[in-house]
Amino acid sequence: MVLIYFIFASIVITRINYGQSVSMSGLAGAVSLAGSGGDLWAVEGGNWQMAAGLLNRSDVTLHLQEEISTVTNLGGLYELNSTNGNSYTCQVAVVATPLDELNIQFTPQISIPERKLQHTYTTFIRGLLNPAYFGLDKVSDIPELVGTIENPELPFTCISVLKQNKVNDVTYKMFSRQSMTDALLDQIFSIRNETFRINWGAYPHYHAPEKFAPFMLDDDHLYYINAFENAASTMETGAVAAENMARLILSRLSDKKPSSSYGLKTSTADSNLQHPEL
């Protein structure tokens, strides 16, 4: 019985969390399941505060609304040019976004395996679900989270309540693999006051065994954090990959100094378990 529940839960959860079927590595599937329990944590007021907090504590300059279009290895230095016409030089360049759908020109060229991103269409609706669409009598009979199974006739992956504003005024979040048309939304919702759509190239389309892009894109100091997403794509795994990348860079810049002397803390008390090269 437990096994049946586990299989059924996996079928629904990988669709919700990765927008795709269970045809993925055990690790990605397990990470997807880990994000499905009721004991999930979030920062009060919004997770955006994590990024804001990190920026505030770091000695960095953030350039918003500016895309890097070229990265050129000048030998010892990288020249980065942006779509705003700005040019930057740096000793170390770290790519921290999936390269799969970007058109950044690298000189010399880099080589990474082809990877498809799974697009998740996210639709936010303010209104009220139509119980008749779900074969129910009352809105209150519809669960707060509706997940679906792999069936091409089902037009969405999940719908969940984001916020109950008033009795008949609810904000919902909906994931689907295709854009939700107005006609379809009008069947699913009896009231629809606001609709907001985002098409996200969200995570890799998993295909075990995974082919990983290199974390080092050249022999110098061009790095790629999002290569890790083939294992699993989450904020936490991104943070782990980024910390390991920072350690790798520090250790390659000076493999004589232990990484702790750069102010990076480790979660293990046993310094023998630190792998400076990782």
Ligand SMILES: Cc1cc2nc3c(=O)[nH]c(=O)nc-3n(C[C@H](O)[C@H](O)[C@H](O)COP(=O)(O)OP(=O)(O)OC[C@H]3O[C@@H](n4cnc5c(N)ncnc54)[C@H](O)[C@@H]3O)c2cc1C
């Ligand atoms: C709908 C959805 C739901 C998700 N739910 C969860 C969840 O519940 N929990 C969880 O842990 N993860 C979740 N994820 C996954 C999570 O959002 C990603 O794993 C995480 O955002 C990856 O972080 P990142 O910094 O690697 O990339 P991103 O967050 O994508 O950041 C990359 C940044 O690079 C910028 N950029 C792109 N190109 C350029 C360029 N040429 N020059 C300069 N900048 C550029 C982009 O604008 C972006 O700001 C979800 C993802 C989606 C789409």
